Amino acid sequence: MYHNNTLFTFINQIPQTTIVFLMGWILQFRDRNLFLFFVSFSTIITIMLLTKSDTNFRDKDNKNLVAHKLTELEMRVDQLTTLYDSKDTEIKEMMKHFSLTLRSITNSLNLTVLNAFETVTSAYDKSVEIFKTQMGVIDLSTFLPHLKSLRNGLRPLVLHSGDRHSVSIVFGIPTVGRQQKTYLISTLINLVNNMNEKEKKDSLIVVMIGETDAEYVQQVTKEIKNRLSNVMHTGLIDVIAPYYDYYPNFSKLRLTLGDSLERVRWRSKQNLDYVFLMMYCRPRGLFYVQLEDDVVSKPQFQSVMKNAALEKIRNSENWLILDFCRLGFIGKMIKCSDLPWIIQFIVMFYNDKPGDWLLDELVQTKACNREKDSRDCQKRKGEIWVTFKPSLFQHIGTKSSLNGKIQLLKDSNFRRKFNKRDK
CATH class of the missing domain: 3.90.550.10 (Spore Coat Polysaccharide Biosynthesis Protein SpsA; Chain A)
Known part of the structure; x- marks a missing residue:
């Protein structure tokens, strides 16, 4: 019986290091929409190729292997998205600290432009004060309070x-x-x-x-x-x-x-x-x-x-x-x-x-x-x-x-x- 398993063999032989490299490269995208588009497009193309190739399979074991490969690929895409979200959160947190540091520096210099800007926007800030109120963030240190001050x-x-x-x-x-x-x-x-x-x-x-x-x-x-x-x-x-x-x-x-x-x-x-x-x-x-x-x-x-x-x-x-x-x-x-x-x-x-x-x-x-x-x-x-x-x-x-x-x-x-x- 003829088995057209060329595509499956190719996918199965992709080196693990190549997969890891591609994952690392994908995570360098700063634009979330671009990242999600790339992941979605790659997934769709892979699914189409696997589905087309699967029609030529007649062996049940090969079909199961392809199905498992596809399921594993989908899980890796989900994991990449999660890791990207985590990285995006870290970047935002770094930007927040940078912003606070910059504000501290400018305050110490008493810059005229900054003072003028704050005067103009103070009325608006007061009108939306309720939205600026900080919520208490629940994390591990909430239940392990000794971790809050530890590096x-x-x-x-x-x-x-x-x-x-x-x-x-x-x-x-x-x-x-x-x-x-x-x-x-x-x-x-x-x-x-x-x-x-x-x-x-x-x-x-x-x-x-x-x-x-x-x-x-x-x-x-x-x-x-x-x-x-x-x-x-x-x-x-x-x-x-x-x-x-x-x-x-x-x-x-x-x-x-x-x-x-x-x-x-x-x-x-x-x-x-x-x-x-x-x-x-x-x-x-x-x-x-x-x-x-x-x-x-x-x-x-x-x-x-x-x-x-x-x-x-x-x-x-x-x-x-x-x-x-x-x-x-x-x-x-x-x-x-x-x-x-x-x-x-x-x-x-x-x-x-x-x-x-x-x-x-x-x-x-x-x-x-x-x-x-x-x-x-x-x-x-x-x-x-x-x-x-x-x-x-x-x-x-x-x-x-x-x-x-x-x-x-x-x-x-x-x-x-x-x-x-x-x-």
Whole structure:
């Protein structure tokens, strides 16, 4: 059977570096209308070519591949638009500061022209005073007030990075110091070994060391570089840490859920680690997957997750979370475009509940009708929080990062024997 797949082969062979270069070039447009016109025109032409080529396909697998490529392209266009909007906001903020600085300089010089201009416009300014009244802006510092006066609170300390962007999936792994056994290196080795070369080029693993002890942070970074030296130079793994002033004063936390201060501090800090990690990962890929530092995976897990996500998007299924592990916050896939909702929600209630509970609360808020019964609520939640079987990840740690806590839970849907080489 003849397959006219020349166009598909051409698209599939476009180097990743070329795509990244084109994305960077597009973002240089200062005219928003020109930017949107260029993106829309390029998308339409690509869709027309793919559609025309698709009529010549007779093989179902090739059709699905083309459909997934098209869905992925549409998502990348949406991400580019979002990044452009963010950049546009930053430019406007810079212009605002420049304007204030210029006004300060001219006021100090007491320029006659400026004074005359202000005299003429003062009456008009008073007539529209209500529109000049500044609204209170709600951001992360509203819920983390200690960040308002800090310069580096929300800036990551990048310990190693290949500056990789525009991947399909970003895997976020928070890790902290443990008094007993640590599982981080075995987790990273397992994840890398269970990816083929194509998956490695289309992924980014971000390890966030949630500690402010400089010596410990350097020690963990050095160990990652030594044990995974064969992949560190490829850009597959980024290692970051927060500055010391990111965390609030945990001794002033409210005691909630009847827990001790130690436990409240532990889960509150864990929530803020999630937030920091998500903020770093959001602009680097299409999908974000939350993992932990003590898991193992199944072979080719990346392709399974990516194909599942693209399939649901292509079928116009409105999902918020794709769940590839039943335990806690492990294996939860979220579109990077949806991360701001998750980040904001966790920040608002970081002191109140564990992160996986907050995720469930968010889904319930979005999905459930209070006038319906619990069975209807579960059904609606299941439509936007989709669980896959079998699971792709298994929790292997037994010693929690909370001193004295033993974690023996296992995902019964994970059916794979643990190989000794993964240890």
